[in-house]
Amino acid sequence: MILLGKIALGMMGAAVASAGLLCSEGFVDVNVVQHRDSPPHIHVIVPAMLAPIAVRLVPDEKLARASEQIQPWLPTVREALDGLRDAPDMTLVEVSDPDEYVHVAKYGGDIVVDVADRGETVHVSAPIGAIYSTVEALAAVAPMSNNRSSL
Amino acid sequence: MRTRSVVSTTGRLAAAAAAVLCAAFLMARAAGAAPEEKFLHVQVSDTKTSGENVNVNLPLTVAEKVLPTINRGPLHNGRVTLDRDQLQGIDMPAIIDAIKTSPDNKMVTVRQKDENIDVSKAGGNIVVHVNDTGKHGDNVNVTVPIAVVDALFSTTQKNEIDVAAALQALDKASDSFLVTVENATEHVRVWVDSHSQPQ
Numbered sequence: 001m002i003l004l005g006k007i008a009l010g011m012m013g014a015a016v017a018s019a020g021l022l023c024s025e026g027f028v029d030v031n032v033v034q035h036r037d038s039p040p041h042i043h044v045i046v047p048a049m050l051a052p053i054a055v056r057l058v059p060d061e062k063l064a065r066a067s068e069q070i071q072p073w074l075p076t077v078r079e080a081l082d083g084l085r086d087a088p089d090m091t092l093v094e095v096s097d098p099d100e101y102v103h104v105a106k107y108g109g110d111i112v113v114d115v116a117d118r119g120e121t122v123h124v125s126a127p128i129g130a131i132y133s134t135v136e137a138l139a140a141v142a143p144m145s146n147n148r149s150s151l
Numbered sequence: 152m153r154t155r156s157v158v159s160t161t162g163r164l165a166a167a168a169a170a171v172l173c174a175a176f177l178m179a180r181a182a183g184a185a186p187e188e189k190f191l192h193v194q195v196s197d198t199k200t201s202g203e204n205v206n207v208n209l210p211l212t213v214a215e216k217v218l219p220t221i222n223r224g225p226l227h228n229g230r231v232t233l234d235r236d237q238l239q240g241i242d243m244p245a246i247i248d249a250i251k252t253s254p255d256n257k258m259v260t261v262r263q264k265d266e267n268i269d270v271s272k273a274g275g276n277i278v279v280h281v282n283d284t285g286k287h288g289d290n291v292n293v294t295v296p297i298a299v300v301d302a303l304f305s306t307t308q309k310n311e312i313d314v315a316a317a318l319q320a321l322d323k324a325s326d327s328f329l330v331t332v333e334n335a336t337e338h339v340r341v342w343v344d345s346h347s348q349p350q
Contacts, residue, residue: 076217078220079216079217080213080216083210083217084210087212087213087347088347090210090347090348091208092208093205093208094206094207096203097202097203097204
């Protein structure tokens with residue numbers, strides 16, 4: 001009985017530690033609300049650590065084109081994210097017209113994007129570290145890359 | 152009477168000591184403070200009913216880091232290659248050198264039927280006013296620190312401008328409006344200051 005209790009305690013500890021590790025990089029939050037008669041509402045919150053892992057799970061051929069396209073911009077993305085990591089919380093881009101509103105901001109280590117138009121409202125927030133890891137994972141997919149050696 | 156005099160002297164000494172302490176605190180703070188971060192702001196507002204408002208804010212340090220990584224078209228390593236005929240053989244470094252050593256004054260005035268142009272040097276800046284007097288005319292005001300213009304043409308290649316160096320110079324310059332463009336419906340402002348959000 002005591003042995004079983006120890007095993008259960010050990011498993012519970014491992015589960016808590018895993019959950020803590022999984023959540024350590026924050027969360028990616030995607031919230032889509034459509035303004036229709038029967039509006040579908042999509043709200044996904046996933047641990048940010050899973051984003052680069054998910055990229056690695058997608059078959060390479062599905063990501064090859066995106067990977068090739070992002071590679072020339074990899075140094076730019078790296079520098080931009082590095083710079084933004086140290087920047088204070090701020091609105092980076094705000095575009096508004098009578099039909100649409102777009103807001104991109106840095107808030108507490110996350111990049112937050114809000115888009116609202118007459119059809120739907122989209123909110124995406126992702127930790128800068130997760131964006132960095134995901135972009136690196138995506139760029140690593142294409143085989144003939146100059147950047148591969150640096151990844 | 153004597154007691155009053157002693158109290159008065161003590162009060163003055165205390166006030167002087169407080170002033171010295173305040174000054175010392177402020178000086179220590181100024182010496183130890185990190186340089187203020189600068190932000191580049193672009194604001195476009197269109198007053199038409201379907202008009203769009205755009206507001207972009209970017210830390211200058213990010214722009215400084217990102218620019219040299221972009222190698223597309225004429226932009227490479229933070230520099231822009233100009234067509235040979237764009238500068239028309241004008242020796243820009245020599246002109247900037249001459250402007251730097253000259254006193255504040257109005258350098259160029261052009262009066263045309265529907266356009267007035269003024270270029271002057273004022274308080275360490277090159278100031279350009281273009282006033283289009285036509286029906287939908289634009290009013291353009293450009294104020295650029297001379298140090299920034301100097302950095303822009305600091306490259307050894309005569310057909311290049313060094314935008315990265317200009318950004319670094321802008322980072323060291325004081326807060327300033329760089330460009331404003333106004334017409335009947337549109338208002339564009341580009342400026343640099345120490346506030347992360349437009350003030």
